[in-house]
Amino acid sequence: MQKNIIEVCFTPSDYDYFKGRFEIVVVIDVLRATSAICSAIHNGVNSVIPVSTIEEAKEYQDKGYLVGAERQGEIVEGFDFGNSPYSYMKPELVGKDVVLSTTNGTRAINIAKEAPIVVIGALTNIDFLCEWLIKQEKNVLCLCSGWKDKFNLEDTICGGAIADILIKSGKFTSDEDTSVGAKYLFQGAKDNYFGFLKSSSHRRRLKRLNLNEDIKFCLTPNQMDVIPILRNGRIEKLEF
Amino acid sequence: MQKNIIEVCFTPSDYDYFKGRFEIVVVIDVLRATSAICSAIHNGVNSVIPVSTIEEAKEYQDKGYLVGAERQGEIVEGFDFGNSPYSYMKPELVGKDVVLSTTNGTRAINIAKEAPIVVIGALTNIDFLCEWLIKQEKNVLCLCSGWKDKFNLEDTICGGAIADILIKSGKFTSDEDTSVGAKYLFQGAKDNYFGFLKSSSHRRRLKRLNLNEDIKFCLTPNQMDVIPILRNGRIEKLEF
Numbered sequence: 001m002q003k004n005i006i007e008v009c010f011t012p013s014d015y016d017y018f019k020g021r022f023e024i025v026v027v028i029d030v031l032r033a034t035s036a037i038c039s040a041i042h043n044g045v046n047s048v049i050p051v052s053t054i055e056e057a058k059e060y061q062d063k064g065y066l067v068g069a070e071r072q073g074e075i076v077e078g079f080d081f082g083n084s085p086y087s088y089m090k091p092e093l094v095g096k097d098v099v100l101s102t103t104n105g106t107r108a109i110n111i112a113k114e115a116p117i118v119v120i121g122a123l124t125n126i127d128f129l130c131e132w133l134i135k136q137e138k139n140v141l142c143l144c145s146g147w148k149d150k151f152n153l154e155d156t157i158c159g160g161a162i163a164d165i166l167i168k169s170g171k172f173t174s175d176e177d178t179s180v181g182a183k184y185l186f187q188g189a190k191d192n193y194f195g196f197l198k199s200s201s202h203r204r205r206l207k208r209l210n211l212n213e214d215i216k217f218c219l220t221p222n223q224m225d226v227i228p229i230l231r232n233g234r235i236e237k238l239e240f
Numbered sequence: 241m242q243k244n245i246i247e248v249c250f251t252p253s254d255y256d257y258f259k260g261r262f263e264i265v266v267v268i269d270v271l272r273a274t275s276a277i278c279s280a281i282h283n284g285v286n287s288v289i290p291v292s293t294i295e296e297a298k299e300y301q302d303k304g305y306l307v308g309a310e311r312q313g314e315i316v317e318g319f320d321f322g323n324s325p326y327s328y329m330k331p332e333l334v335g336k337d338v339v340l341s342t343t344n345g346t347r348a349i350n351i352a353k354e355a356p357i358v359v360i361g362a363l364t365n366i367d368f369l370c371e372w373l374i375k376q377e378k379n380v381l382c383l384c385s386g387w388k389d390k391f392n393l394e395d396t397i398c399g400g401a402i403a404d405i406l407i408k409s410g411k412f413t414s415d416e417d418t419s420v421g422a423k424y425l426f427q428g429a430k431d432n433y434f435g436f437l438k439s440s441s442h443r444r445r446l447k448r449l450n451l452n453e454d455i456k457f458c459l460t461p462n463q464m465d466v467i468p469i470l471r472n473g474r475i476e477k478l479e480f
Contacts, residue, residue: 202417
């Protein structure tokens with residue numbers, strides 16, 4: 001049996017090289033956009049609409065949508081919330097369509113949107129997501145959101161974890177050094193994500209903003225059996 | 241005392257982000273350009289002239305220079321040698337000026353050439369180079385040559401090793417996730433570079449070309465106390 005391919009792309013700016021060769025793209029922004037989206041969909045939010053710019057976010061706000069907007073780790077003034085996963089667990093959001101614009105994550109989602117299938121990955125849903133990915137028998141790309149088109153550790157580790165799980169299933173293989181490097185970084189990190197990431201630049205950035213609770217949440221694997229999937233510009237729950 | 245900065249840049253295409261902030265750029269192409277340059281300078285070659293294109297390499301050949309040219313791991317037809325370090329250890333090269341054009345390494349050197357100081361790094365000269373870097377009290381960037389503007393493992397590990405040594409001296413610090421990731425990858429690799437890199441794409445590429453001896457040579461640290469330095473477009477031995 002021919003194996004499927006799993007690769008890890010470090011940043012949206014590297015996506016062109018990988019583009020077109022993968023039926024499934026998993027978008028990853030561990031701190032915090034994709035962790036927040038998993039929380040939202042798990043909490044019963046009807047859909048998350050990812051938008052790239054603050055202008056688009058404002059247009060939705062004017063139409064009466066609840067809108068989350070984050071830049072540089074902080075809630076953008078005038079919006080309802082940022083990208084803290086806790087913001088999306090509130091009962092008043094159940095059944096609602098929520099708009100989200102973040103520094104990196106929603107940009108990565110929009111870059112990947114032409115792929116046949118786009119799903120949302122985070123540490124919080126990783127095992128459930130991987131179990132599903134293995135069953136699809138398709139080529140999978142993990143697209144890390146990075147930080148402003150630069151490599152970041154936490155997304156790479158999550159991508160490496162997905163690659164590791166898929167390869168261990170015996171049904172996937174990888175070829176790129178980015179994937180090998182991501183897998184090695186995951187193997188070094190897996191026993192203590194929090195310790196491993198203590199020197200990551202974005203963790204330090206969020207710590208300065210007193211967001212340690214968010215970080216702990218986002219780095220705790222397998223809290224929710226949910227796969228958010230992009231359909232017609234909206235991220236919804238994949239139903240089985 | 242304020243610490244100096246040491247960072248690792250994964251590929252020439254990421255260089256713009258780092259550019260201008262570092263007095264010293266260490267160009268790294270472990271397999272095999274910078275390992276070959278170290279061998280050449282250590283062997284007594286007077287200078288290595290790095291050129292980016294095959295056309296430039298041909299012009300030098302027409303003028304009577306000895307010219308090495310490599311693309312995709314192989315010697316380009318019509319040239320004297322490629323970038324095997326062993327090619328540069330021959331007695332007939334002592335005292336000569338040699339021209340070199342390679343897929344990635346010489347391109348990275350030319351991209352970095354506006355930096356105040358450009359030196360050549362490899363595993364083969366790493367401790368000697370680091371001892372010198374620590375004494376300079378300047379900010380240092382490791383510029384990995386990568387593979388066609390993509391991340392590669394071996395250069396990243398070498399960059400991570402340099403970052404690790406400099407930071408352990410107590411005189412350097414780093415801030416970027418690329419540097420943290422490179423350091424982690426080095427720490428995982430350091431006890432067995434050959435084993436760690438067995439799945440790297442370029443190692444596989446060279447193995448197919450029967451270049452295992454070259455790989456072993458390039459992955460054996462500290463074989464030569466030499467620092468090749470770029471001056472007026474030529475790489476020469478740094479004399480103390």
